[in-house]
Amino acid sequence: MVKLFPAGTRTRFVDLVCSGGGLRVSAASLGASVNTATQWWQQSGGMALSAPRSVVGGVADPAPGGGVEGGRALTLAERAMIQFGRRKGLSYAEIGREIGRNKSVVWREVHRNTSLDGVYYASVAHTKAHQARHRPKRLKLVDNxxxxxxxxxxxxxxxxxxxxxxxxxxxxxxxxxxxxxxxxxxxxxxxxxxxxxxxxxxxxLSTKRTKRVPHSTDRKSNSPYKDALKISQRPAEVADRAVPGHWEGDLIIGGGDDSSAIGTLVERSTRFTILLHLPGPHTADEVATAMIREMRHLPDHLRRSVTWDRGTELADYERIQLALDTKLYFCDPHSPWQRGTNENTNRLLRFWFEKGSNLSGHTADDLARVAAKLNRRPRPTLGLETPANRLAQLLTAAQTTGVA
Missing domain, CATH: 1.10.10 (Arc Repressor Mutant, subunit A)
Incomplete structure (x- = not known):
């Protein structure tokens, strides 16, 4: 038979343990078994006890009462008012007015310290805040x-x-x-x-680094893309594919000591693919030259923009913009999914260019044949039309209307 306890018993139990009382002693004073008390603590307290295996210890570092009123940190009395307000169903704004704090402070405190049972306990929140302020912190890995x-x-x-x-x-x-x-x-x-x-x-680690690379403002200041256009600045017409002429690009990297590569460009609305032949090292100069060579034959309205990731191979993006009269946008760091069309196309291209294979043996004619095969492949996203047909329709429409 399940034993029923008076309302507020669990809260009193949590307060006793947080004040330094042993779990077993605190449970006995309220008429609860050790098993019940252990379950309460796991759901409501969650902090490590000074003697967890014997379930007799209290919180290893209980917080002192009080606090500096009006200071940056919440006091135990303020947390008690938050607990009272939550029990009474008051809003965050109402609780904030009672303790002289902004409602956002109350919201953050409640969401940060609500226990697994969905209840906010002032003593638990105050103890956790006290332990978190300790400096220097002792790593959990020490003596574990x-x-x-x-x-x-x-x-x-x-x-x-x-x-x-x-x-x-x-x-x-x-x-x-x-x-x-x-x-x-x-x-x-x-x-x-x-x-x-x-x-x-x-x-x-996958990076094999023996030192961690700092993500500092100095590192960002050396980036060749610090003044480049971000993907968030692209016009809405790019995202909804309503207007053709917006491309996504990347490199397929091969194996071998030379790290051979092939450049890929995919038009977002038609999925038409262009492959860039990079017989030498894929430096910024080589990639820019190849992109200008392949895209300059397109009409102006079919090279409105290109979206690329932040690899150093496109550091010469300003030359590309000037030569093609287009705009280049760059994805957020480590966000390849922002070029989803290009990522999916590269996955299809791996049928011909397997991972780990040396790509330097493929000639420009080989790349042209592969691109033609892929562009003649029916696509479900195009209603089983082919990218080649879609692009041909755009070119025909441009000639008919006189669009340059």
Whole structure:
């Protein structure tokens, strides 16, 4: 038979544990069993206890009461008012007026610290805030051999820190001692290296870097695209494919020591594909020259814009814009999905240009034959028409209407 407790029992229990009381003692004072109390704490508190295995410990670092009134951080009294207001069904604005805070502060506090059972507990929120302010922070990997061993096993299998963090949260839901962020893993790999993780483990990353590359403003200032047009600046006609002449481009990279490559250009409305022959190294100069050579024969209205990613191969984009009288837009970093049409086309091209193969052996005539085959392929997105037919219709219409 399920035992029923008076309203507010769980809140009193959480308050007792957060104030430093042991879980077993706090449960006994309220007439609850250890199993019930453990379940309450997992759903409502979620913080590690000083002695979790014996379930007798309280919070390892309980927060002191009070706080500086009117300061930047919320006080325990203010959090208590937020808890009271939530129980009474007050709005965030109403609670904010009661404690003299903006409603956005209340909203962030509630959404940040609402427990798994969907309830906001002032004592839990205050304790978590107190523990989060500690500097310097002690890494979770210190003196946690089981967690370190699991991370090392997964990294040896090629898992990324971000995937490891997600799987730890999945497998150890409710046990924060076995959860860690991907930033903490990177920190241990690149900064700490004092025994928490193996010193050679950074080589298991896909980048093989032994040092982390900083994402700083200085790095951005050296980018050749700092003054380039962003994809967010493209006109609406590009997104809805209502107007032809907008292209997406990228490189297909081959294998071998020379890292051979083929340039690909796809028109968004017709899916017509142009392949760029790059017999030498795919430098910015080589790619620009090839693009100008292949696109200059198109009428003006069929080269309105090109969208590319931020690879260095298009660093000479200003020369391309000037020669073709077009505009080049660049995707956000690490966002290939923003060139979805080009990505899908490159996947089709892998039928002829397999991953890992040396692409330098393909001549310009070979690329022309492959492009012709692909452009004569019926496309479901075009109602089973071919890209070649769609482009031919546009060219015929331009000649009829006298569009240049």
């Amino acid at each position: 051999a089981a967690l370190c061993e699991l991370i090392e096993v997964w990294m040896d299998d090629g898992w990324s820190p971000k995937l490891i963090s997600a799987m730890l949260a999945h497998y150890f839901d409710g046990d924060e001692t076995m959860q860690v962020s991907h930033e903490t893993i990177y920190h241990a790999l690149y900064v700490q290296t004092r025994g928490e993780l193996r010193a050679d483990l950074a080589k298991s």
